[in-house]
Amino acid sequence: MDAPLPIEALAEIGVETDTRLYLDHARRHARRHGYDRWTLVDIDAHHVESISWKEIVDFIEDPVLRDQAKAYHAERVGAPPYGLVGDFGLRYQDCGGRIPHQADRRERVEPGPHRDVVLTRRAMEALAVAYMVVFPTSMLFLGMHPQPQMEVALGRAYNRWVEATLLAGDAGILALAYLPFNTPEEALRVVEESAAHPRVVGFTVTSTRYKPVHDRAYWRLYRAIEESGKPICFHAGYHWQDPSLATIPTFLGMHALGFVWCNMVHMTNWILEGIPERFPRLRSLWVESGLAWIPFLMQRLDDQFLMRPSEAPMLKRLPSEYMAERCWYSSQPMERGNPKALALTFEMIRAESQLLWSSDWPHFDFDTPGVIYDLPFLSEAAKRAILGGNAQRLFGLPDRRPPGPGGA
């Protein structure tokens, strides 16, 4: 018999790999550089709510709809989640088996706390994150539902399930309440009901929808959000049936544009129609469109505005000034191909106060905190702000340690 080799074997990563092993390199990076002792806030991570949909439909308030949903899930084996509209692009996200964590996470979870709480805590531990804001996945398409009342019913059920399950599971897990934005009075009701919850740190509009954000129908909603002191967030998404994306043959191309385009349209309306002037204390947060679109839109809107100010008479300053001072941005997926362009982007968007790091874990284009920590042009104070301090200020969060050994 040979003597055993003096090495430690590392297994191939697959859908069964524990999140902490999957992200072990991120954890070691944090430890080696010492930022695991900072308060990191990940303002955009996801759980897969469709796996728990059977539980979520139990929270539907309408008794008839609830019974129908439960009967459907009891008897239709292998059926997609009741009432959800997905996008078939979701099927391509793992790139044909190349990115296992995007396909599924079948790691072992012991009986006890809800699976999504356990998986979220594991990701927090691995990414050295003290607070993680958790968003849904398939529900990012719910704004495209042909029945607005379903967006209301499912959005409300989801909010109640999140409070009862995820937010109750760990003090570091936070959420932004889902707003059924196609029905403004119902969106207002969500704000009124959930504004006081300490772990509901804001309100989400899923950006994949065809509603003008400047419509007068939203003014009461915006006033209520402004008064709550919590931000409104536009979480981007794609929709391959959007006519403007219909010619694109690949997920790569459709996803690259789709995740930016919806927020570019909403931001254009938000600024040119003067929402920051109408609601001066309303803070808006623009999530998951990366960063490169922001300098483009700043320049484009400024350029056009100077020639046609009579069409945007609410504005007292340049569009780019509102975008840099009155809007906050999540970083992921941060375009890093041109360091000079990235440094200029940080300067233009005033990243030291307006930028919030986000991971988007477990999606295929997630960012570790290392993407911010390793930037050569940032001071340590700026890194601390972007990785957590700015989010702590925006959401009113005290210092906290990540979960795991020696942590929360």
Next chain:
Amino acid sequence: MAEYRVAREGDLAEGEKRVFVAGGVEIGLFRLDGRFIAWRNACPHQGGPVCQGRIFRRVIAEAGETGRPAGRRYHERDVNIVCPWHGAEFDIRTGVHVGSGLLRLAPVATLLRDGAVHVAIADEVEHGDGA
């Protein structure tokens, strides 16, 4: 420079890989064309555990003679290690990303001695992120 004996020659069949820690450094060892090739298990994209990903044959597409696309197919010989974090693909023989020469895996020297594969690790290698 420290040397570590990491596998017996017969441990890996053609096309197989092993990933391990030797001297505090994570290394992926591949066997292709009968040779042993080793890369650091650190992806130049975001530092992911690239060698712990799956192996895929390279996908190619060539324009047909008339310029009409001939469709996608697999390359007969080229195989890639695909980083499980975000899917970056590196040619196992060259360590170069299939779409950009800017991303390259860091090589580790291998040598075959007495029927065993050894890797040589420079003393100045920074141990830490598994990188």
